[in-house]
Amino acid sequence: MPVSYHCLILSSERREANMAQAPTDPSSAETADPEESSPNMIVYRKIEDIVTRMQDDKTGGVPIRTVKSFLSKIPSVVTGSDIVQWLMKNLSIEDAGEAIHLGSLIAAQGYVFPISDHVLTLKDDGTFYRFQAPYFWPSNCWEPENTDYAIYLCKRTMQNKARLELADYEAENLARLQRAFARKWEFIFMQAEAQVKIDRKKDKTERKILDSQERAFWDVHRPVPGCVNTTEMDIRKCRRMKNPQKVKKSVYGVTEESQPQSPVHLPSQPVRKTTKEDFRKQITFLNMQIERHCLKMSKVAESLIAYTEQYVEYDPFITPAEPSNPWISDDAALWDIEMSKEPSQQRVKRWGFSMDEVLKDPVGRDQFLRFLESEFSSENLRFWLAVQDLKKQPLQDVTTRVEEIWQEFLAPGAQSAINLDSHSYEKTSQNVKDPGRYTYEDAQEHIYKLMKSDSYARFLRSNAYQDLLLAKKKGKSLASKRLTGLMQSS
């Protein structure tokens, strides 16, 4: 069933069941089957939709034909280029390379396969491919065990057909399995014989197709050495995936008494029960949501656009870095220049974008501080820096630092007294009684706003800053002398 139809049915059922709840988006079929929403399954369903559409000749699927070859026929095949063309047309892919890549992944996952190769990739040529039988689809949660694989390799050796001859790596695998299962080899041999008997009863053409599909199945679960094993899983996602009853461990109906092969991950402690505190938090949160003043989409978009436009000249991916991008030129000159004490014009310009830019750049911060010191008004910035530093301290040093900051900046008669409004001062005095990393948050916010409107604006107008910006004085010539010096010495 195509996945979206499946979704529509289940989401309407869900809506009926959850009328009172906040509107939800039509989502995947998770209420019916938690397995369906697991990350691997989402991809499988998408691929299944693609291969189903590909095989549907009523709606422009690929041409699947029986091809005559020497004295025999090759049933039910399609060429690689037909698949590539279909993907490009139906999934709006402009580049053939991209279609080949996607097709190769679909093959590697086990949904389509080359009839004459164990390696599961897609080629954009006349190579023949066949579609995998839904029985063998990965979405059936296959985890075939080694006994199964042994039976398979064993039966291949029993059938006298050139096309079923074992490849080198398969022969090696078989030898290894014979050693591992030495004691029960008789059982495996018997199972293989039984399978051969069953296979012989089938129609010749049907057998060709089934044999190839079975081989492709094993190419996924026991890939050629060097090929990606697409059955490998991200361990973080394993927990939700395996309903043990759903896992299929055997193609031939036999199970091994062994450890499960999938990386099983221990479930965490049961999620703790919702407490009164949790509900209080939720209420606070919801109130916050309601009271929040949200900006309109247009305003937000304009803001994002303005930001990128301002910074585009600093973005090395868009505006090539000067003198060069070290990664491209193999020359670290750019980094050497940045380490020097002489900031470039471009770097100085950036300090003018926002106070955060000055504070973020150690050279900018230093310039800002020196300017304020020259005006004997550096206490605000030094307070701000001290509070930033406080937050970086290890826990055990916090109390001491809080006291030091109080003494220097806030205590009556403090050496570098900062100017706080009475409300802020009151609050801070209270906070100091229970010292922590956030004792001065309120005061810091206040001082930050003050600096932004006062000190920062004055700094930008100052001669010191303007000179750097216009690269006057020694600035420019010194920088270029340094640059030539660097280039000569390298």
Added chain:
Amino acid sequence: HHDPTHFDGGLSNRQLFAVHQVAERVEALGQFVMKTRRTLKGHGNKVLCMDWCKDKRRIVSSSQDGKVIVWDSFTTNKEHAVTMPCTWVMACAYAPSGCAIACGGLDNKCSVYPLTFEKNENMAAKKKSVAMHTNYLSACSFTNSDMQILTASGDGTCALWDVESGQLLQSFHGHGADVLCLDLAPSETGNTFVSGGCDKKAMVWDMRSGQCVQSFETHDSDINSVRYYPSGDAFASGSDDATCRLYDLRADREVAIYSKESIIFGASSVDFSLSGRLLFAGYNDYTINVWDVLKGARVSILFGHENRVSTLRVSPDGTAFCSGSWDHTLRIWA
């Protein structure tokens, strides 16, 4: 005609527009030539995580076989290596000072290793256990100091720790399932971070109170990666639903979705270029797609990795980005 490969999440049923409609007037980007400039080989198994040092060239990477390696990726030299006592080291981070690294995974812990430059350095001996969760560690990040670490875990919580004492400073409860990723807000005065989880939610937290201040739920599957837009006003997410999305904090909603019919595998890791104009996203289909954040279109697709791309970060000065993959390698692109 239905399109089951495109899950129409948040936008069409309640919004008037998305960013790209307003951005129609913005000049289109030119052609990009991005290539692999360095390939780092040395891990013996899937690379799961990486982080840049502030010096713009060193990186730390961790893998499934328990190895954590520090590289000077400019020269491709390995400078430090340590083997963790557990496999699947899913998280690693470089300290702001450049003098330590943090990592963890199936051991449920986050440990800090100081980096020394001794000839026969024994990193394992100096190991300090900092965070303790009740399930796997999925992400970790130093705050703007070597003294605090923020962690995310499969136990559904995030936590802030004091490195020196190992004490829990604040815990963050609210996700309904495993938390897979986190990112700290870039502001100098910021005290917030965003996390993403298997409950399909992205949540923004106040580090001081432990309170969730904003929550977004429009993805159809696990959120594997979250990253702030450089201004701090928005963040991007990458999910197993094969889409990346942009959420704006001021609008309190999803404002863009980055998807294509032909992209059907999950996005594992996302990051912005310095100006925020480009979004680099690594996928489980082995590729990296480069998106025009404003216009919503894909500008480039990068092939090269031979297995899933599991981690991706732009360098601190934006001159390159690094991708790590299940193919055991890391690549630097510029």
